[in-house]
Amino acid sequence: MKTPAAYNLLKVSSRAPHNVHKEEVERELRRIRQDLVELQERLYAENRRSVLVVLQGMDASGKDGLIRRVFSGINPQGVRVDAFKEPTDEELSHDFLWRIHRKTPGHGMIQVFNRSHYEDVLVTRVDNIIDDEEAQRRFEAINAFETLLQQAGTTILKFYLHVSEKEQRERLDERINDPSKQWKYDASDQGKASQWPQYRAMYEDVFAHCNPPTCPWILVPSDQNWYKAYVVASTLRHALLEMNPQYPKAKTERPK
Numbered sequence: 001m002k003t004p005a006a007y008n009l010l011k012v013s014s015r016a017p018h019n020v021h022k023e024e025v026e027r028e029l030r031r032i033r034q035d036l037v038e039l040q041e042r043l044y045a046e047n048r049r050s051v052l053v054v055l056q057g058m059d060a061s062g063k064d065g066l067i068r069r070v071f072s073g074i075n076p077q078g079v080r081v082d083a084f085k086e087p088t089d090e091e092l093s094h095d096f097l098w099r100i101h102r103k104t105p106g107h108g109m110i111q112v113f114n115r116s117h118y119e120d121v122l123v124t125r126v127d128n129i130i131d132d133e134e135a136q137r138r139f140e141a142i143n144a145f146e147t148l149l150q151q152a153g154t155t156i157l158k159f160y161l162h163v164s165e166k167e168q169r170e171r172l173d174e175r176i177n178d179p180s181k182q183w184k185y186d187a188s189d190q191g192k193a194s195q196w197p198q199y200r201a202m203y204e205d206v207f208a209h210c211n212p213p214t215c216p217w218i219l220v221p222s223d224q225n226w227y228k229a230y231v232v233a234s235t236l237r238h239a240l241l242e243m244n245p246q247y248p249k250a251k252t253e254r255p256k
Contacts, residue, residue, distance in 0.1 A: 012221075022226050036070075036071075040074050044108040061161035066232060101145070142210050155243060
């Protein structure tokens with residue numbers, strides 16, 4: 001796990017460190033999930049602050065599976081997941097952050113974005129929908145938006161799921177050949193895979209412009225699903241422990 005000090009994804013490993021072992025990590029992940037159950041309950045009961053988990057990554061980086069691995073067992077009343085795909089006509093008639101702001105977490109909630117506002121400075125640039133000047137304006141708007149959320153009591157955790165080009169192609173091939181995964185297949189998948197270098201460059205630009213110390217990007221090696229889930233879960237647990245949410249005291253009134 002690392003924050004992107006040098007913005008070159010070709011130099012960042014997409015696999016777990018050699019001294020990290022799957023069996024040990026999965027045992028630790030089970031313990032972390034137990035901690036998350038209690039911490040989420042305290043956050044929900046306190047009802048004063050919130051957490052936003054942003055998940056970005058190339059196609060087939062495993063965002064859906066990650067959400068299941070990390071959040072299974074947590075009270076669904078306190079966790080919400082929203083996916084941001086191609087904007088609708090209504091969404092396009094507003095500013096690019098309009099559809100995002102409506103989904104930000106309320107007090108006591110953990111909100112997960114499966115893709116996010118960053119799609120509007122990634123896909124839009126690869127597909128030449130916006131130019132560099134507009135992208136710069138959007139970077140500034142995103143930074144201001146995230147600062148606003150933090151000032152309102154939201155802790156933001158931004159994860160880039162770093163999958164190698166080779167692993168991505170293998171996973172996309174599985175969507176064609178594995179009957180249990182064919183429902184995920186989209187005819188545009190292979191075309192997007194061929195744009196891996198362009199997306200890599202756009203992500204590196206995001207890291208360069210939207211990476212403040214108060215809400216940095218975390219690059220998660222994602223070729224191995226077990227390690228990816230561990231990194232995200234342990235980071236979330238650490239953030240919640242630092243927040244240290246507390247159960248509110250009982251409200252008692254003297255009888256009249």
